Amino acid sequence: MKILTTSLPGVLVIEPDVYRDERGWFLETYHCDKYEEGGISFSFVQDNCSSSVRGTLRGLHAQMSRPQGKLVRVIKGEIFDVAVDIRRGSPSFASWECVTLTAENFKQIYIPPGFAHGFFVLSEMAEVEYKCTDIYTPGDEITIAWNDDQIGIHWPNDYPILSPKDAAGLSLRALWDKLPNHQI
DSSP states (O other): OEEEEOOOOTOEEOOOEEETTEEEEEEOOOOHHHHHTTOOOOOOOEEEEEEEEETEEEEEEEESSSOEEEEEEESSSSEEEEEEEOTTTTTTOEEEEEEEOOOOOOOOEEEEEHHHHHEOOOOOOOEEEEEESOOOOOGGEEEETTTOTTTOOSSHHHHHOOHHHTTEEEEHHHHHHTTTTTTO
């Protein structure tokens, strides 16, 4: 297994060992000791799975008082996955990193607590699984505008399919003005 660093501290790309033969393939999608050796020492307490059609953009989501780290992988299809540093005072505040995750490349991305997460579906449909380091708390969640100029993400499409919640996302600046005493 390879664990690759990115331009954002703590955001890691994991390339698991895939064992292939005439029957197909096998890989470990998570092994606590190996991931801890690579710098991912959080315990995961919740697993989630979503299915989305081409052009769907989910995000940018985070929780304020119970921030979640996420270990994300694609089990069907292809996505453009994004992490945004939203830690107040961080040297990389409002910076973003992306990686293309596919069912064929088996890559994963680890996004630590203190980062917002979102993804755009590139394939006909995509199924995404992710492990979280804290429980989802609806009243604690924030949604940052996917097209926030301060962040400046270069999404693959300027006209994504959005949920009403994601379409109503606020700019990072507006969220910080609204929530000055958050724990991130």
